Amino acid sequence: MKGNYPLDPREISGLDRVIHSPTRLKIMLVLMSVEEADFTFISRNADLTRGNLSANLAKLEEVGYINIEKKFIGRIPKTIVSITPAGEKALEEYSSTLGPILDSLRK
Amino acid sequence: MNDKLSQQTKQLRKQYARTFHNDGLLDFFVGWALVSAGIYLLTSNLIFSFAGWMPIVLITPIKKRFIIPRFGYAKFKQSAAIPRSILIGAGAVILIGSLLVTFLGNQGSRVPIIAALLGLALLFALDKGLNRVTVYAIFIPTFFIIGFGLNVLTPAIVILIGAVLMALGIFLFVKFLQKYPLEPEVEDGLS
Numbered sequence: 533m534k535g536n537y538p539l540d541p542r543e544i545s546g547l548d549r550v551i552h553s554p555t556r557l558k559i560m561l562v563l564m565s566v567e568e569a570d571f572t573f574i575s576r577n578a579d580l581t582r583g584n585l586s587a588n589l590a591k592l593e594e595v596g597y598i599n600i601e602k603k604f605i606g607r608i609p610k611t612i613v614s615i616t617p618a619g620e621k622a623l624e625e626y627s628s629t630l631g632p633i634l635d636s637l638r639k
Numbered sequence: 640m641n642d643k644l645s646q647q648t649k650q651l652r653k654q655y656a657r658t659f660h661n662d663g664l665l666d667f668f669v670g671w672a673l674v675s676a677g678i679y680l681l682t683s684n685l686i687f688s689f690a691g692w693m694p695i696v697l698i699t700p701i702k703k704r705f706i707i708p709r710f711g712y713a714k715f716k717q718s719a720a721i722p723r724s725i726l727i728g729a730g731a732v733i734l735i736g737s738l739l740v741t742f743l744g745n746q747g748s749r750v751p752i753i754a755a756l757l758g759l760a761l762l763f764a765l766d767k768g769l770n771r772v773t774v775y776a777i778f779i780p781t782f783f784i785i786g787f788g789l790n791v792l793t794p795a796i797v798i799l800i801g802a803v804l805m806a807l808g809i810f811l812f813v814k815f816l817q818k819y820p821l822e823p824e825v826e827d828g829l830s
Binding site for chain 1: 641643644647648649651652655703707708709710711712713714715819822
Protein backbone atom coordinates (compact mmCIF):
# COMPACT_ATOMS: atom_id res chain seq x y z
CA MET A 533 0.00 0.00 0.00
CA LYS A 534 1.39 3.38 -0.98
CA GLY A 535 1.30 5.73 2.04
CA ASN A 536 -1.33 5.64 4.75
CA TYR A 537 -4.00 7.82 3.11
CA PRO A 538 -6.32 7.54 1.37
CA LEU A 539 -7.33 3.91 1.67
CA ASP A 540 -7.42 2.31 -1.75
CA PRO A 541 -10.01 -0.48 -1.68
CA ARG A 542 -8.20 -2.13 -4.60
CA GLU A 543 -5.35 -3.01 -2.23
CA ILE A 544 -7.67 -5.49 -0.54
CA SER A 545 -7.79 -7.56 -3.73
CA GLY A 546 -4.11 -8.25 -3.23
CA LEU A 547 -4.68 -10.23 -0.05
CA ASP A 548 -3.71 -13.87 -0.23
CA ARG A 549 -7.02 -15.73 -0.13
CA VAL A 550 -5.44 -18.94 1.10
CA ILE A 551 -4.14 -17.23 4.23
CA HIS A 552 -7.10 -14.88 4.55
CA SER A 553 -9.27 -17.72 5.89
CA PRO A 554 -9.29 -17.41 9.73
CA THR A 555 -8.70 -21.14 10.13
CA ARG A 556 -5.66 -21.18 7.86
CA LEU A 557 -4.35 -17.94 9.33
CA LYS A 558 -4.43 -19.53 12.80
CA ILE A 559 -2.55 -22.56 11.51
CA MET A 560 0.05 -20.38 9.79
CA LEU A 561 0.61 -18.30 12.93
CA VAL A 562 1.08 -21.41 15.07
CA LEU A 563 3.54 -22.83 12.55
CA MET A 564 5.39 -19.54 12.18
CA SER A 565 6.13 -19.68 15.93
CA VAL A 566 7.70 -23.14 15.96
CA GLU A 567 10.19 -25.05 13.87
CA GLU A 568 7.81 -27.98 13.48
CA ALA A 569 4.74 -29.30 15.26
CA ASP A 570 2.52 -32.34 15.24
CA PHE A 571 -1.19 -32.56 14.55
CA THR A 572 -2.20 -32.47 18.23
CA PHE A 573 -0.14 -29.36 18.96
CA ILE A 574 -1.65 -27.41 16.07
CA SER A 575 -5.16 -28.61 16.85
CA ARG A 576 -4.78 -27.56 20.53
CA ASN A 577 -3.20 -24.19 19.90
CA ALA A 578 -5.29 -23.16 16.92
CA ASP A 579 -8.43 -24.48 18.62
CA LEU A 580 -9.50 -26.57 15.65
CA THR A 581 -11.20 -29.91 15.35
CA ARG A 582 -9.17 -32.65 13.74
CA GLY A 583 -11.37 -32.80 10.65
CA ASN A 584 -11.22 -29.06 10.08
CA LEU A 585 -7.47 -29.00 10.67
CA SER A 586 -6.88 -31.88 8.31
CA ALA A 587 -8.79 -30.26 5.45
CA ASN A 588 -7.02 -26.92 5.88
CA LEU A 589 -3.57 -28.46 6.21
CA ALA A 590 -4.15 -30.24 2.93
CA LYS A 591 -5.05 -26.91 1.31
CA LEU A 592 -1.93 -25.20 2.69
CA GLU A 593 0.24 -28.07 1.56
CA GLU A 594 -1.29 -27.91 -1.90
CA VAL A 595 -0.11 -24.31 -2.38
CA GLY A 596 3.31 -25.11 -0.92
CA TYR A 597 3.01 -23.06 2.28
CA ILE A 598 3.59 -26.00 4.59
CA ASN A 599 5.40 -29.28 4.53
CA ILE A 600 3.79 -32.42 5.95
CA GLU A 601 5.73 -35.57 6.73
CA LYS A 602 5.38 -38.68 8.84
CA LYS A 603 8.09 -38.95 11.48
CA PHE A 604 8.76 -41.13 14.47
CA ILE A 605 8.89 -39.17 17.73
CA GLY A 606 10.31 -41.78 20.07
CA ARG A 607 8.57 -44.90 18.80
CA ILE A 608 5.32 -43.20 17.90
CA PRO A 609 4.58 -42.22 14.30
CA LYS A 610 3.48 -38.59 14.07
CA THR A 611 2.33 -36.25 11.35
CA ILE A 612 4.81 -33.41 11.53
CA VAL A 613 4.03 -30.09 9.93
CA SER A 614 6.39 -27.19 9.28
CA ILE A 615 6.07 -23.91 7.45
CA THR A 616 8.03 -23.59 4.20
CA PRO A 617 10.03 -20.49 3.15
CA ALA A 618 7.24 -19.80 0.63
CA GLY A 619 4.71 -19.98 3.48
CA GLU A 620 6.75 -17.58 5.63
CA LYS A 621 7.01 -15.16 2.74
CA ALA A 622 3.28 -15.38 2.03
CA LEU A 623 2.42 -14.69 5.67
CA GLU A 624 4.80 -11.73 5.77
CA GLU A 625 3.29 -10.31 2.61
CA TYR A 626 -0.22 -10.85 3.95
CA SER A 627 0.74 -9.06 7.17
CA SER A 628 2.38 -6.20 5.25
CA THR A 629 -0.68 -5.76 3.02
CA LEU A 630 -3.35 -6.07 5.70
CA GLY A 631 -1.53 -4.12 8.43
CA PRO A 632 -1.62 -0.69 6.69
CA ILE A 633 -5.26 -1.25 5.61
CA LEU A 634 -6.32 -1.86 9.20
CA ASP A 635 -4.18 1.08 10.38
CA SER A 636 -5.83 3.45 7.92
CA LEU A 637 -9.29 2.33 9.05
CA ARG A 638 -8.40 3.06 12.67
CA LYS A 639 -7.22 6.62 11.96
CA MET B 640 10.09 -10.71 8.82
CA ASN B 641 8.26 -7.48 9.64
CA ASP B 642 8.58 -6.26 13.22
CA LYS B 643 5.00 -6.76 14.38
CA LEU B 644 4.75 -10.28 12.99
CA SER B 645 8.13 -11.15 14.40
CA GLN B 646 7.12 -9.83 17.83
CA GLN B 647 3.83 -11.73 17.77
CA THR B 648 5.40 -15.03 16.79
CA LYS B 649 8.05 -14.56 19.47
CA GLN B 650 5.34 -14.02 22.08
CA LEU B 651 3.45 -17.09 20.86
CA ARG B 652 6.62 -19.16 21.01
CA LYS B 653 7.21 -18.08 24.60
CA GLN B 654 3.61 -18.81 25.53
CA TYR B 655 3.75 -22.32 24.03
CA ALA B 656 7.07 -23.08 25.73
CA ARG B 657 5.70 -21.85 29.08
CA THR B 658 2.55 -23.96 28.76
CA PHE B 659 4.57 -27.00 27.72
CA HIS B 660 6.77 -26.66 30.79
CA ASN B 661 3.94 -25.73 33.15
CA ASP B 662 3.31 -29.39 33.92
CA GLY B 663 4.80 -29.32 37.42
CA LEU B 664 7.67 -31.68 36.60
CA LEU B 665 10.33 -29.05 37.19
CA ASP B 666 8.78 -28.02 40.52
CA PHE B 667 8.43 -31.65 41.59
CA PHE B 668 12.04 -32.52 40.81
CA VAL B 669 13.42 -29.35 42.42
CA GLY B 670 11.34 -30.27 45.50
CA TRP B 671 12.67 -33.82 45.32
CA ALA B 672 16.24 -32.49 45.17
CA LEU B 673 15.60 -30.31 48.25
CA VAL B 674 14.05 -33.18 50.21
CA SER B 675 17.05 -35.37 49.32
CA ALA B 676 19.45 -32.57 50.28
CA GLY B 677 17.64 -32.19 53.61
CA ILE B 678 17.85 -35.92 54.31
CA TYR B 679 21.53 -35.84 53.29
CA LEU B 680 22.18 -32.99 55.74
CA LEU B 681 20.41 -35.01 58.40
CA THR B 682 22.05 -38.37 57.79
CA SER B 683 25.25 -37.56 55.81
CA ASN B 684 24.36 -40.59 53.73
CA LEU B 685 25.83 -40.08 50.24
CA ILE B 686 22.96 -41.99 48.61
CA PHE B 687 20.70 -39.00 49.27
CA SER B 688 23.22 -36.67 47.70
CA PHE B 689 22.90 -38.65 44.43
CA ALA B 690 19.20 -39.35 44.87
CA GLY B 691 18.54 -35.63 44.59
CA TRP B 692 19.55 -35.17 41.00
CA MET B 693 19.39 -38.69 39.55
CA PRO B 694 15.60 -38.57 38.81
CA ILE B 695 16.26 -35.69 36.37
CA VAL B 696 16.77 -38.44 33.77
CA LEU B 697 13.08 -39.31 34.21
CA ILE B 698 11.85 -35.93 32.94
CA THR B 699 12.12 -36.78 29.23
CA PRO B 700 10.36 -40.19 29.46
CA ILE B 701 7.58 -38.63 31.57
CA LYS B 702 7.18 -35.81 29.06
CA LYS B 703 6.97 -38.34 26.24
CA ARG B 704 4.51 -40.56 28.12
CA PHE B 705 2.15 -37.95 29.58
CA ILE B 706 2.72 -34.45 28.22
CA ILE B 707 3.38 -34.80 24.48
CA PRO B 708 0.34 -37.04 23.74
CA ARG B 709 -1.86 -34.42 25.42
CA PHE B 710 -0.34 -31.08 24.47
CA GLY B 711 1.25 -32.22 21.24
CA TYR B 712 4.81 -32.20 20.02
CA ALA B 713 6.56 -29.07 18.84
CA LYS B 714 10.16 -28.22 18.22
CA PHE B 715 10.67 -24.66 19.31
CA LYS B 716 12.87 -22.31 17.39
CA GLN B 717 15.94 -21.34 19.33
CA SER B 718 14.89 -18.41 21.48
CA ALA B 719 18.25 -17.61 22.98
CA ALA B 720 20.14 -14.61 21.72
CA ILE B 721 23.39 -16.45 22.44
CA PRO B 722 24.27 -19.23 19.96
CA ARG B 723 23.90 -22.73 21.40
CA SER B 724 27.51 -23.63 20.53
CA ILE B 725 28.74 -20.84 22.82
CA LEU B 726 26.45 -22.00 25.63
CA ILE B 727 27.64 -25.60 25.26
CA GLY B 728 31.25 -24.40 25.29
CA ALA B 729 30.62 -22.31 28.41
CA GLY B 730 28.91 -25.31 30.05
CA ALA B 731 31.91 -27.52 29.29
CA VAL B 732 34.32 -24.93 30.74
CA ILE B 733 32.21 -24.64 33.92
CA LEU B 734 32.04 -28.43 34.33
CA ILE B 735 35.74 -29.05 33.71
CA GLY B 736 36.71 -26.08 35.88
CA SER B 737 34.57 -27.22 38.79
CA LEU B 738 35.88 -30.80 38.52
CA LEU B 739 39.49 -29.56 38.46
CA VAL B 740 38.92 -27.28 41.47
CA THR B 741 37.12 -30.06 43.34
CA PHE B 742 39.62 -32.83 42.72
CA LEU B 743 42.91 -30.92 42.44
CA GLY B 744 42.20 -28.23 45.03
CA ASN B 745 42.80 -28.60 48.75
CA GLN B 746 39.56 -27.25 50.09
CA GLY B 747 37.49 -30.38 49.37
CA SER B 748 34.37 -28.27 49.59
CA ARG B 749 31.08 -28.61 47.75
CA VAL B 750 31.14 -24.95 46.69
CA PRO B 751 32.59 -25.60 43.19
CA ILE B 752 29.92 -28.22 42.52
CA ILE B 753 27.13 -25.89 43.68
CA ALA B 754 28.62 -23.10 41.56
CA ALA B 755 28.82 -25.45 38.57
CA LEU B 756 25.20 -26.53 38.99
CA LEU B 757 24.13 -22.88 39.23
CA GLY B 758 26.14 -22.02 36.12
CA LEU B 759 24.74 -24.94 34.13
CA ALA B 760 21.18 -24.16 35.22
CA LEU B 761 21.61 -20.54 34.16
CA LEU B 762 23.01 -21.58 30.77
CA PHE B 763 20.06 -23.95 30.32
CA ALA B 764 17.69 -21.11 31.22
CA LEU B 765 19.39 -18.79 28.74
CA ASP B 766 19.14 -21.42 26.03
CA LYS B 767 15.49 -22.22 26.62
CA GLY B 768 14.39 -18.74 27.64
CA LEU B 769 12.47 -20.23 30.56
CA ASN B 770 11.83 -17.85 33.41
CA ARG B 771 10.96 -20.59 35.84
CA VAL B 772 14.28 -22.37 35.40
CA THR B 773 16.07 -19.06 35.90
CA VAL B 774 14.12 -18.45 39.11
CA TYR B 775 15.02 -21.88 40.49
CA ALA B 776 18.63 -21.58 39.32
CA ILE B 777 18.94 -18.38 41.34
CA PHE B 778 16.66 -19.34 44.22
CA ILE B 779 18.19 -22.69 45.24
CA PRO B 780 21.84 -21.60 45.67
CA THR B 781 20.75 -18.28 47.24
CA PHE B 782 18.51 -20.20 49.62
CA PHE B 783 21.43 -22.38 50.76
CA ILE B 784 24.00 -19.59 50.87
CA ILE B 785 21.80 -17.21 52.90
CA GLY B 786 20.36 -20.01 55.01
CA PHE B 787 23.71 -21.44 55.99
CA GLY B 788 25.27 -17.97 56.23
CA LEU B 789 22.69 -16.87 58.79
CA ASN B 790 22.67 -20.27 60.49
CA VAL B 791 18.92 -20.54 60.11
CA LEU B 792 18.79 -23.46 57.77
CA THR B 793 18.01 -26.79 59.37
CA PRO B 794 17.48 -30.09 57.54
CA ALA B 795 13.82 -29.96 58.59
CA ILE B 796 13.30 -26.61 56.86
CA VAL B 797 15.00 -27.85 53.69
CA ILE B 798 12.84 -30.99 53.69
CA LEU B 799 9.69 -28.98 54.39
CA ILE B 800 10.30 -26.53 51.51
CA GLY B 801 11.16 -29.44 49.24
CA ALA B 802 7.93 -31.21 50.22
CA VAL B 803 5.92 -28.06 49.47
CA LEU B 804 7.51 -27.80 46.01
CA MET B 805 6.82 -31.50 45.37
CA ALA B 806 3.18 -31.01 46.35
CA LEU B 807 3.01 -27.97 44.05
CA GLY B 808 4.51 -30.06 41.26
CA ILE B 809 1.92 -32.82 41.73
CA PHE B 810 -0.88 -30.23 41.83
CA LEU B 811 0.33 -28.61 38.58
CA PHE B 812 0.79 -32.01 36.95
CA VAL B 813 -2.77 -33.11 37.78
CA LYS B 814 -4.10 -29.73 36.62
CA PHE B 815 -2.20 -30.10 33.34
CA LEU B 816 -3.62 -33.60 32.76
CA GLN B 817 -7.13 -32.30 33.46
CA LYS B 818 -6.71 -29.28 31.20
CA TYR B 819 -5.30 -31.34 28.35
CA PRO B 820 -7.12 -34.68 28.36
CA LEU B 821 -5.92 -37.43 26.08
CA GLU B 822 -7.70 -37.26 22.75
CA PRO B 823 -8.76 -40.49 21.04
CA GLU B 824 -6.34 -41.56 18.34
CA VAL B 825 -7.98 -40.96 14.99
CA GLU B 826 -6.57 -41.00 11.52
CA ASP B 827 -5.51 -37.48 10.56
CA GLY B 828 -6.35 -38.11 6.92
CA LEU B 829 -3.05 -36.74 5.70
CA SER B 830 -0.74 -38.81 3.57
